[in-house]
Amino acid sequence: QVQLMESGGGVVQAGGSLRLSCAASGNIFTINTMGWYRQAPGKQRELVATITSRSTANYADSVKGRFTISRDNTKNTVYLQMSSLKAEDTDVYYCYYSDWRSDYWGQGTQVTVSS
Numbered sequence: 001q002v003q004l005m006e007s008g009g010g011v012v013q014a015g016g017s018l019r020l021s022c023a024a025s026g027n028i029f030t031i032n033t034m035g036w037y038r039q040a041p042g043k044q045r046e047l048v049a050t051i052t053s054r055s056t057a058n059y060a061d062s063v064k065g066r067f068t069i070s071r072d073n074t075k076n077t078v079y080l081q082m083s084s085l086k087a088e089d090t091d092v093y094y095c096y097y098s099d100w101r102s103d104y105w106g107q108g109t110q111v112t113v114s115s
Contacts, residue, residue: 001026001027001104002024002025002026002027002028002097002099002104003024003025003026003104004022004023004024004095004096004097004104004105004106004107005022005023005025005106006020006021006022006093006094006095006106006107006108006109007020007021007022007109008020008021008109009093009109009110009111010110010111010112011112011113011114012085012111012112012113012114013113013114013115014085014086014087014113014114014115015084015085016085016113017081017082017083017084017085018082018085018111019079019080019081019082020036020079020080020082020093020095020109020111021077021078021079021080022034022036022077022078022079022095022106023075023076023077024076024077024078024097024104025076028076028099029099029100029101030053031053031099031100032052032053032097032098032099033050033051033052033053033096033097033098033099034050034051034071034078034095034096034097034098035047035048035049035050035051035058035069035078035095035096036048036049036050036069036078036080036093036094036095036096037093037094037096038089038091038092038093038094038111039091039092039094039108040090040091040092045094046060047060048060048063048067048080048093049063049067049069049080050069050096051069051070051071051078053071053073055070055071057069062088063082063089066082066083066084066085067080067081067082067083068080068081068083069081078095080093082111085111085113086113087113087114087115088113089111089113090111090112090113091110091111092108092109092110092111093108093109093110093111094106094107094108
């Protein structure tokens with residue numbers, strides 16, 4: 001089993017920045033993918049960004065150039081630096097971990113961007 005602990009959500013004005021963190025613990029495999037998805041009420045969960053254990057990153061088109069994903073493999077932690085935030089970035093952000101066994105999800109952290 002893998003447990004994910006998210007932090008860093010909150011309220012920010014449009015144009016501002018926030019940094020999300022997610023620490024994984026438990027039975028971590030060296031080869032894995034971590035990242036972030038987001039979901040608004042009544043909508044499907046959508047990709048924000050993922051990063052492999054070799055630091056290959058993938059971004060949704062809607063966040064390219066504004067968000068940066070990174071990770072610290074020594075701490076099993078993934079970060080999402082969000083800049084130039086827009087009202088439409090308001091969502092619950094979920095941390096994601098995947099290895100050959102399964103996918104795991106955090107409980108979610110609310111990000112609210114006020115316009």
